[in-house]
Amino acid sequence: MWITVKDMRKxxxxxxxxxxxxxxxxxxxxxxxxxxxxxxEGFSVFNTVSPFNFLFGKSWYPISEPPxxxxxxxxxxxxxxxxxxxxxxxxxxxxxxxxIAEVVPGKIKEIxxxxxxxxxxxxxxxxxxxxxxxxxxxxxxxxxxxxxxTALSGSIMLxxxxxxxxxxxxxxxxxxxxxxxxxxxxxxxxxxxQTIWRVMLPAASSGILAAIMLGIGRVIGETMxxxxxxxxxxxxxxxxxxxxRTLTATIAAEMGEAVVGSEHYFALFAxxxxxxxxxxxxxxxxxxxxxxRQ
Amino acid sequence: MKKNPYxxxxxxxxxxxxATLLIVVPVGLIVVIIIQKGLPAINWQFLSDxxxxxxxxxxxxxxxxxxxxxVTGAIxxxxxxxxxxxxxxxxxxxxxxxxxxxxxxxxxxxxxxSVVYGLFGLALFVIFFKFGASILSGSLTLGIMILPIIIxxxxxxxxxxxxxxxxxxLSLGASKWQTIRHVxxxxxxxxxxxxxxxxxxxxxxxxxxxxxxxxxxxxxxxPASIFDQAMALPYHxxxxxxxxxxxxxxxxxxxxxxxxxxxxxxxxxxIIIRTKFRKKKKW
Numbered sequence: 001m002w003i004t005v006k007d008m009r010k011x012x013x014x015x016x017x018x019x020x021x022x023x024x025x026x027x028x029x030x031x032x033x034x035x036x037x038x039x040x041e042g043f044s045v046f047n048t049v050s051p052f053n054f055l056f057g058k059s060w061y062p063i064s065e066p067p068x069x070x071x072x073x074x075x076x077x078x079x080x081x082x083x084x085x086x087x088x089x090x091x092x093x094x095x096x097x098x099x100i101a102e103v104v105p106g107k108i109k110e111i112x113x114x115x116x117x118x119x120x121x122x123x124x125x126x127x128x129x130x131x132x133x134x135x136x137x138x139x140x141x142x143x144x145x146x147x148x149x150t151a152l153s154g155s156i157m158l159x160x161x162x163x164x165x166x167x168x169x170x171x172x173x174x175x176x177x178x179x180x181x182x183x184x185x186x187x188x189x190x191x192x193x194q195t196i197w198r199v200m201l202p203a204a205s206s207g208i209l210a211a212i213m214l215g216i217g218r219v220i221g222e223t224m225x226x227x228x229x230x231x232x233x234x235x236x237x238x239x240x241x242x243x244x245r246t247l248t249a250t251i252a253a254e255m256g257e258a259v260v261g262s263e264h265y266f267a268l269f270a271x272x273x274x275x276x277x278x279x280x281x282x283x284x285x286x287x288x289x290x291x292x293r294q
Numbered sequence: 295m296k297k298n299p300y301x302x303x304x305x306x307x308x309x310x311x312x313a314t315l316l317i318v319v320p321v322g323l324i325v326v327i328i329i330q331k332g333l334p335a336i337n338w339q340f341l342s343d344x345x346x347x348x349x350x351x352x353x354x355x356x357x358x359x360x361x362x363x364x365v366t367g368a369i370x371x372x373x374x375x376x377x378x379x380x381x382x383x384x385x386x387x388x389x390x391x392x393x394x395x396x397x398x399x400x401x402x403x404x405x406x407x408s409v410v411y412g413l414f415g416l417a418l419f420v421i422f423f424k425f426g427a428s429i430l431s432g433s434l435t436l437g438i439m440i441l442p443i444i445i446x447x448x449x450x451x452x453x454x455x456x457x458x459x460x461x462x463x464l465s466l467g468a469s470k471w472q473t474i475r476h477v478x479x480x481x482x483x484x485x486x487x488x489x490x491x492x493x494x495x496x497x498x499x500x501x502x503x504x505x506x507x508x509x510x511x512x513x514x515x516x517p518a519s520i521f522d523q524a525m526a527l528p529y530h531x532x533x534x535x536x537x538x539x540x541x542x543x544x545x546x547x548x549x550x551x552x553x554x555x556x557x558x559x560x561x562x563x564x565i566i567i568r569t570k571f572r573k574k575k576k577w
Binding site: 009013016017019020021022023024025026027028030031033034037038040041091092093094095096098099100103104112114115116117118119121122123124125126127128129130132133134160163167191192193194196197214217220221222223224228248251252255256260268269272275276279280282283284286287 | 299300302303306307309310311312313314316317318320321324325327328374375376378379381382383385386387392395396397398399400401402403404405406407408409410411412413414416417418421422438441442445469470471495496498499500501502505506528529531532535536546550553554557558561562565
């Protein structure tokens with residue numbers, strides 16, 4: 001039997017199309033793979049410490065004997081920094097999104113959007129460096145503190161990482177509202193601001209909510225800047241002007257020294273599981289918000 | 295007295311303007327400070343010499359080369375997979391549950407914290423596959439991390455090719471793959487290029503994923519193979535600003551400048567390609 005050119009082509013296309021399908025589902029494969037490997041390495045920690053004591057234990061002394069593996073100080077550190085960053089970035093970010101989407105004229109709008117995109121592109125280690133040399137001394141002097149490496153410094157710097165996400169997604173949400181809504185409100189005699197406040201913001205609310213959630217997700221997962229400017233003290237913080245250590249910074253700072261297969265090593269992977277689950281919940285919820293709109 | 299709605303509007307717009315300034319001015323300041331203090335440190339010796347005296351003198355050449363290797367490796371891995379995945383989503387998938395789950399997976403992949411990618415790379419590539427801390431492990435980790443960027447931008451580029459192009463090609467007797475290969479892909483290349491460059495920029499700037507998979511604290515020589523450790527620009531900046539005392543400020547700012555210039559340049563190129571393409575679009 002002869003194999004014709006046409007058969008060859010059909011065979012080639014069959015292979016290519018299967019390859020395309022495999023790559024199509026690769027994303028699912030990688031998400032599952034990440035979760036499985038975190039579980040594989042991190043789950044062993046629960047042989048030494050119960051999940052409850054791990055999550056709510058008040059002291060993190062991973063290399064003392066026996067190690068104390070409670071990540072409550074780290075969770076609270078992450079929460080405090082994130083809360084601070086959210087308070088700063090949400091009003092500014094949403095305000096800027098409205099300004100770009102509605103107020104500013106065409107040419108400047110494009111420049112502003114490119115500027116926001118560039119902010120998103122600045123590597124976090126560069127922002128951390130800039131924070132160290134400018135913001136940290138400033139916070140120290142303004143509040144008369146022994147050190148400027150505080151949760152507040154981290155919050156301010158992280159707010160700048162959340163803003164690009166918040167601005168671009170919220171701007172998208174405002175932009176995709178049907179023009180008729182706006183025209184209708186204006187035709188009824190509402191001012192431009194009344195239209196924005198009473199008609200457009202409510203119509204875009206689920207998109208703006210998603211923008212805020214994704215911004216917060218970025219803050220919780222941020223590692224380098226936060227490690228460089230929050231002071232890295234793994235104690236339960238008593239004020240926003242105290243040094244803290246976040247979940248991400250703990251992994252980044254300690255994994256280099258943890259012995260593979262030790263309880264410390266397992267515990268750091270378990271912290272990774274906590275982070276993965278948090279980001280999973282945030283992203284799925286935000287995605288549902290974005291889809292509800294359509 | 296009746297409230298004047300136009301006055302309210304002016305006040306509101308003023309605050310919106312203020313919010314925008316609060317973002318734009320600090321960003322401008324950051325860039326200006328780094329250029330002002332970093333640019334004087336840049337000379338041929340700084341770019342081409344190895345670090346000397348415990349990184350307190352000399353240049354950053356091995357870190358630049360390390361970053362180039364890592365980024366190249368990441369794109370070699372991520373571009374084919376990302377592009378084929380984008381083709382699947384835009385040309386083959388139907389609006390069903392699988393499609394929905396894939397999109398959700400991409401969103402999640404984009405949202406996984408960078409340090410968790412580091413952990414994953416450590417567990418899978420360094421320990422499980424026994425690649426050790428090496429350029430290979432680091433490139434693969436960065437590659438998976440930038441996959442969502444490449445898929446999303448490539449998909450948008452493919453989907454923006456008008457349906458009529460495909461219909462004409464199919465009606466002339468071309469097969470589905472021939473249509474994609476010769477009609478859809480060539481028209482989507484600028485968009486795919488944009489996504490690739492954005493992915494490169496992201497991979498060049500990330501530190502956390504390479505912390506435990508490749509980065510060498512101090513390695514004053516060039517890597518010889520993909521199984522070697524390497525220095526990298528972002529990690530080098532982290533090291534000389536927090537781990538090594540008494541590093542000359544000039545070296546820190548110089549390193550920050552090179553890293554920022556590299557990343558912003560790539561993003562600028564991506565933005566320019568996109569704008570040009572939008573203007574030139576014939577349909």
